[in-house]
Structures are given as structure tokens and as C-alpha cells.
Amino acid sequence: MHDEAQGKTLSSADRWLADRITAMWNLLTGRPVSLYAASVLRIGYGLLYLIFLLREFPHRDEIWGPGSPWTPALAHELYEQTGWFSILGLSDSRAYFELCYVLALVTSALFMLGWRTRVMSVLFAVVVTSFHARAIFMTDGGDNLILLMALYLVLTACGRRWSLDARRNRLKPDPAGDTPQPPKSLRARQLRDARTTLVTAVHNCGMLVIAAQVCLLYGSAGLYKVQGPSWGSGTALHYALNLELFRPWPALSHFVDEHTLVIAIVGYLTVLLQVAFPFVLFGRLKYPVLTLLLGMHIGIAVLLGLPLFSGAMIIADAVFLPDRFYTFLPRLCRRLLPRADSRRPAPGRAQGSGTVPAQGGPGDAVGSQQSGSKQPGSEHRVPQAP
Numbered sequence: 001m002h003d004e005a006q007g008k009t010l011s012s013a014d015r016w017l018a019d020r021i022t023a024m025w026n027l028l029t030g031r032p033v034s035l036y037a038a039s040v041l042r043i044g045y046g047l048l049y050l051i052f053l054l055r056e057f058p059h060r061d062e063i064w065g066p067g068s069p070w071t072p073a074l075a076h077e078l079y080e081q082t083g084w085f086s087i088l089g090l091s092d093s094r095a096y097f098e099l100c101y102v103l104a105l106v107t108s109a110l111f112m113l114g115w116r117t118r119v120m121s122v123l124f125a126v127v128v129t130s131f132h133a134r135a136i137f138m139t140d141g142g143d144n145l146i147l148l149m150a151l152y153l154v155l156t157a158c159g160r161r162w163s164l165d166a167r168r169n170r171l172k173p174d175p176a177g178d179t180p181q182p183p184k185s186l187r188a189r190q191l192r193d194a195r196t197t198l199v200t201a202v203h204n205c206g207m208l209v210i211a212a213q214v215c216l217l218y219g220s221a222g223l224y225k226v227q228g229p230s231w232g233s234g235t236a237l238h239y240a241l242n243l244e245l246f247r248p249w250p251a252l253s254h255f256v257d258e259h260t261l262v263i264a265i266v267g268y269l270t271v272l273l274q275v276a277f278p279f280v281l282f283g284r285l286k287y288p289v290l291t292l293l294l295g296m297h298i299g300i301a302v303l304l305g306l307p308l309f310s311g312a313m314i315i316a317d318a319v320f321l322p323d324r325f326y327t328f329l330p331r332l333c334r335r336l337l338p339r340a341d342s343r344r345p346a347p348g349r350a351q352g353s354g355t356v357p358a359q360g361g362p363g364d365a366v367g368s369q370q371s372g373s374k375q376p377g378s379e380h381r382v383p384q385a386p
Contacts, residue, residue: 026083031201035160036326037319041210042121043148043160044315046112049128052308053105064088064134065097075134087126106130114163121158123341125150142309148213155206157199161326198259207319214316215278222274231271234264240304248305257304270296281320290317 001085027033053060061067072092080087088100102128111117111124128150132143159165238260240246241253257263273292280286294314302311 004237028204029197029201030231032157032160032200034207034319034323035157036323037321038117038153038156038203038207039161039163040318041149041156041315041324042117042153043162044111044318045146045153046108046124048308048311048315049124049146049385050108051148052114053108053131057101060101061094061097063138064101064131066092066094068135070135070137072254073292078136081132082136084129084136086130086133088130088134088376100130103127114159114165117159117163117165121154121156138281140306140309141180142312145309145312146261149210149312149316152206152210152213153320155202157203171272208276211281213226214319215281217316218274218277222271222277225271225274231267237263237267246304246306253303266299286320291321293317 026103045339056063064067066072072089075086075089079089085342086098090096107123107127111120114120128147132139132147225231225236228236230239238257241257241263270290273289273296277289277293280289294317297313301307
């Protein structure tokens, strides 16, 4: 009896484990998850890097070009030690560098728009990696995060939504009607199913890696802050606001620094949010946490002068918003736009024109006769026929 009961327990445990493995496999290969979030990441990082390249356009030669203090010879020496690679190091010609810079701008714009996304995602990763490796000693945390996200987005199907590719597929005529024709041969069907499963699995793994990267970033940053005495005493932000390198507006930094209690509360809240972030992702508490983190990053961008880092972090946080949130935004906009249009007066109609009749000038008989209405005093202005 004991052996029989133990056998039943083991069989039920085996079935439970098999069900869990099947559920995980279906989750991994059943359908691509967070397609809208992946599109937001594509648009956000493509736009952010495009703005970054345009902003540094006047200083491009001093940062990445042949006239940089970090000469191409020094860059090649570093590549041999670190294993980095940059397309900017293939030639020391000024014309070649200008061509690479223009191609980087075009690649960022096309990647943001989602034109041939599979190819452009690879080219965008090559561009970000090349510019990062060429001036690696001038990069910061924001550049590192953009580099990682550019590599991760190669794995994702980030062109399925809100892209030129999605628009082209939607407008493409289907000669077979609404029902797609299945492949004729069994081998063709198997290859199609295998490709679909592989693309879905790679996309889902890519989104999982992106989410894990963001959790690791927040968790490690919070634990690192806990170890420091300045964050424990609530004075870390005070010192940060008084660093000349991070004071784009000294008057604003001085005004904020005067509120010592607020500074201490914000410091403690920052540490709490970063440490607790990985543990609140599976409940509704993540929405207020993401809202507070959004405010924190906006404050970092304004007070500390780190817009690139703040923008990269805000875009990365978008991966934790579900697709139903992004599908709700267009419906919300469509609901709000008719309300705004209903409050505006009709075009071509002056305000109050419906209550005041058109007035004719003195001696204007034609206007009075065509209107078919008799205006007050018109009999004194219009001459009578003999």
C-alpha cells in the first residue's frame, strides 16, 4: 500500500512538472509577446540616437573623426587589447568618416520608422557599436544602455507594430482573399512552422533579456547605493547638486538644495524604488512605481544635465507596460479628439453669425432684394420705381 501511494504521488508530481514545462514551452513559442513594447523601444532608441548624432554634429570630428585627440592609431591599439571593432577605424580618410556619419543618421532614422526592420536593426547595432568603440572613454551609463538595447533589439520582432513594414503588410493586396493559401508540400509547411516557431522563441527570449537587464540595472544600482554612507544619511543628492559638472542651471540646483528635508526624502525614496523594482513587476504596484521612476528620471535630466541617460532609462521602462496599454492609447486619443472638435466653432462661420442677419450698405438694393427679407428702414434707403 505504501509503495502504491508513493507511486501515485510520483505520477502526480510528474504530471504537474510536465504540465508546467508544456505551459512554459507554449508561452515561449505560442505567440510573440509585447510587440507594442518592442516597437516603442525601436522608436525610442532610434529617435534618441538620431537626436544624439544631430546634437553632436558640429563636434563630430573632435569626438569620432580623424581630428579627435584620441587618434585612430590609439583606437586601433585599444581594439587589439579589448576586442572591440568599429567601422570608423577602417579608414583614416575625412571623406570616409563623413560618409559613415551620414549613413549613421540615415540608419537611425530608418530604424526608428521601421523600414526593413530586420536589416536596419542589424545596421543600427553596428552603428551604435562602432561609435561607442571609437570614443569609449567619452561614454557614460546612457551610452552603455543604448548599446545593450541596440544589440538586444536585433533579436526581437520590433517592426510588427507602428512601422512602415507593418503599414506595407497591411496595405499589401491579397490575391487569395482573406484566407491565406497553405503551402502545397508537407516539407514547405514544416519549414514555415519551424521558422514561425523560431522567430517567436527568439523574440520572446529577446524581450525577456531586455526585461532582465532593466531589473538587474535597477536592483544593482539600489544595492550599490545602500552600501554608501551618503545615501544612508540622506545627503547624497546634496553633494550631487553641488558638483559643477552636474549643474546645468546653478540657480535651480541651489533652489532645490535649500529644501534639505525634501532632498533626504527623495534620496531614500530613490533607493527604495530601485531595490523594490524587480519584486513589484507581477502586480498592479508596478504602475505607481513606474510613474515615480518616470519623475525621477525627468528630475535627473533637468537637475543633473543627463538627458541621454534619462531618456534611455525611460524608454527601457516601457518594456514593462502590457500591450493593452498601448492599444488603449489610440482609442483614448480618438475619444478626446471629437470632444475637442465639438467645442470649436464650425469653420467658415463667425461666432454669433446665426443670430445677426447680413447687413447691407446705404443704397444697396440688390442685396435686399436677393435676400428676400425686408430690413428695418430699407424703404427709406431704396428708391421707389416711378
